[in-house]
Amino acid sequence: MKDAIILSKLKKLSKENIVSFHIPGHKNGKIYQRYNKKYFPESILSLDVTEIPGTDNLHNPEEMIKEAQDQAAKFFEAEHTFFLINGTSTGNISALMTVANPNEKVIVARDCHKSVMHGLILGGLIPVYITPEVSKESNIPMGIKPEKIEKAIVKNPDVKAVILTYPNYYGICSDIEAIANIVHKYEKILIVDEAHGSHFNLSEDLPIPAIKAGADIVVQSIHKTLPSFTQSSMLHVKSNRVDIERLRFMLMMNQSSSPSYLLMSSLDVARAISENEGKSLMKELLESIDYFHEKIANEEGIKVLDKNLIGKYGVKNIDKTRLVIDMTKLGISGITLDKLLRERYKIQMEMSDINNVVAVCTIGNDRKDFEKLLKALINIKKEITYKKIYLPPFFYHVPKMKITPRDAAFRKKTAINFEESIGKISGEYIIPYPPGIPILCPGEEITDEIIIYIKSLKERGINIIGMDDVDLEKIKVI
Ligand SMILES: Cc1ncc(COP(=O)(O)O)c(C=O)c1O
Structure with a gap:
């Protein structure tokens, strides 16, 4: 057991x-x-109750x-x-x-x-x-x-x-x-x-x-x-x-x-x-x-x-x-x-x-x-x-929003190579730490500037969250 x-x-x-x-x-x-x-009290187990008379x-x-x-x-x-x-x-x-x-x-x-x-x-x-x-x-x-x-x-x-x-x-x-x-x-x-x-x-x-x-x-x-x-x-x-x-x-x-x-x-x-x-x-x-x-x-x-x-x-x-x-x-x-x-x-x-x-x-x-x-x-x-x-230097530009966050959440996404993604709509977040500010959110346009920046982050081993591909080879687009 x-x-x-x-x-x-x-x-x-x-x-x-x-x-x-x-x-x-x-x-x-x-x-x-x-x-x-x-x-x-030491044991709080009996306090785990639900809505019964007296518990509001x-x-x-x-x-x-x-x-x-x-x-x-x-x-x-x-x-x-x-x-x-x-x-x-x-x-x-x-x-x-x-x-x-x-x-x-x-x-x-x-x-x-x-x-x-x-x-x-x-x-x-x-x-x-x-x-x-x-x-x-x-x-x-x-x-x-x-x-x-x-x-x-x-x-x-x-x-x-x-x-x-x-x-x-x-x-x-x-x-x-x-x-x-x-x-x-x-x-x-x-x-x-x-x-x-x-x-x-x-x-x-x-x-x-x-x-x-x-x-x-x-x-x-x-x-x-x-x-x-x-x-x-x-x-x-x-x-x-x-x-x-x-x-x-x-x-x-x-x-x-x-x-x-x-x-x-x-x-x-x-x-x-x-x-x-x-x-x-x-x-x-x-x-x-x-x-x-x-x-x-x-x-x-x-x-x-x-x-x-x-x-x-x-x-x-x-x-x-x-x-x-x-x-x-x-x-x-x-x-x-x-x-x-x-x-x-x-x-x-x-x-x-x-x-x-x-x-x-x-x-x-x-x-x-x-x-x-x-x-x-x-x-x-x-x-x-x-x-x-x-x-790395901080990339400070908010990309163009092509579709709303809600639309982006529900649309089908496909993973493609980074190099091929320029001009496409991102299907995922790219958030480098630091500073923890997204450089891309779902629904936003991927530009060549962003690709170059992500490559420089990768070379320096910067922690990036949001992306499915941890090797940063592919990005999901809509
Ligand atoms: C700035 C900020 N807002 C909201 C949250 C979410 O808070 P919670 O874990 O209480 O849902 C966090 C969690 O880390 C946070 O850092």
Whole structure:
């Protein structure tokens, strides 16, 4: 007889005691243990229930779920809060399907998450893309300049809404207040994908929460940066421009009709921990991060993204809880560093690109985690031999959209050689990391410039996601 496969593997992994600079924000449950089972008992199995008398109904909440959502709305300073059990992905999709009808336009930041693309497909919406600035030194995507958004609205006065990511994966924040003012000047709706910023209201030293800055709809992956279970998110509304009943319908349509009570209760627990002790935990965390910066500043060759960026590349602020570490001066790529940290030091980082590794630090981390990370980085610096790292130039042109994302999703696709694809319509995404901004989306025209660029990425071994052919010989066209 075979054991339960996933469970056995997970149990084995959990015994390794890996230090987590990774999502979820509860850090392998460490934060719940800190409160001596006040929030979650050891066995939560009996709490996995369904809709029975006394447990309320997520899609028509009147009792405890309504009370918990109302309390969350109060804490996050929203007018309405909806618990999401299919992540921020469902929130982005439902928000887009609420603010525009099929064949209507929305302004979309080109560095958006794929769920935004999926919202365009499901809603049959037409994107007007705007690109963030990109750092020449590191290829990291930076802020979106407010004037770019104004220009796009003036050029497309029929757009219904603007959707952008704030902060981005690297903790970079655009001037969201200025953007909200512009969007509202033209009576449009601002949706903010704040998947990585649900902790912002725990300290004045963090960037302003999008809801406070004036966004109409904000979606937050509470599971990423606050202590809730994976897949649990919240969608907040503070606006009289949003049709709440339509939003409720879209959420009901896009989410499971059997929402998990474990996920919902973990959202409520994350709110309770944040409300009761979040500010002091965040103060402790920011002190540990300051300590990390202080120590690492003495280590030549190890660069950590810091406040010096503010004011450049459309950057209004940065999230201090995101550590972006670059050791390329010492000849260590982000990808190698990520691997070494996990394999040799049992430290799991969130992600890496050719230059950087990114750590997600939350109120679930403690000072010891930072000491371990520091020690590991200093050891790696001593041990590793230098290897030159090449960065490709960033290709900055949004290609012509020949058919809509929805049309492209449903049309037949054929894989052909790259060289033969010039002038054809792409059937897939091509997204180099860094900067994680698509150079091609389905429905867009393939040009010779794009082919040349992809070849240069291939030669340099840059990580490209989206394409089926990992050898980058063939591309799917429509
Ligand atoms: C910017 C951004 N938005 C949305 C999502 C999707 O969030 P979720 O995993 O909560 O569905 C992600 C996930 O990584 C993300 O990075």
